Amino acid sequence: MTSTTPTEPTNTAATGQDDHWARKLARLRARQLPEQVLQLCDDMAAKQRLDRAKLDVARLRLADAETAGEQKELEAAESELVAAQSAFDEVSLLLAFRALPRPALDGLIRKHPPTEEQAEDGDAWNPTSFPAALVSAAHIERDDDGHEVEGMTVPEAQDLLDGWPIAESNSLFAAAWQAQQINRATVSELGKD
Structure with a gap:
């Protein structure tokens, strides 16, 4: 019968650590390198529309719409922002x-x-x-x-x-x-x- 001393890890413990580290190391090695995107738009009308839509949404959010009418105005501005962003992206x-x-x-x-x-x-x-x-x-x-x-x-x-x-x-x-x-x-x- 063999015995192990407290300082000697058992095969199970060593395998568990090795498997754990191997999985972590595989994830570390598989990480994608970060990316940065530059968006260029020569269509000034699309850019101005997007800028206006962003300002309108920001203004209405700051006003903290409380009434149903104000809420509808904010929803319309947010819809316009989505449309303006889409149009901007399309020509960029x-x-x-x-x-x-x-x-x-x-x-x-x-x-x-x-x-x-x-x-x-x-x-x-x-x-x-x-x-x-x-x-x-x-x-x-x-x-x-x-x-x-x-x-x-x-x-x-x-x-x-x-x-x-x-x-x-x-x-x-x-x-x-x-x-x-x-x-x-x-x-x-x-x-x-």
């Missing part, structure tokens, strides 16, 4: 960006180091070449069935960054960069009541 273009795994982002930054002068100005990467490289690397394109297809190249990204007004060019880079900054983790202390 979406560009999606996915966070890169840390080694890929680090490698991309190393491929685009700042010049000596840029480094003296505090740049961590070359502001001339890195934005297009990041936009291209982070961009994901999906076909109508939702399958990923080939997306934006570095020359295409540079063309957009150079050809758009500064605010929109900055928004394009910001969307790609923000995808890298999304943090879905929460840290909490165990054992606190």
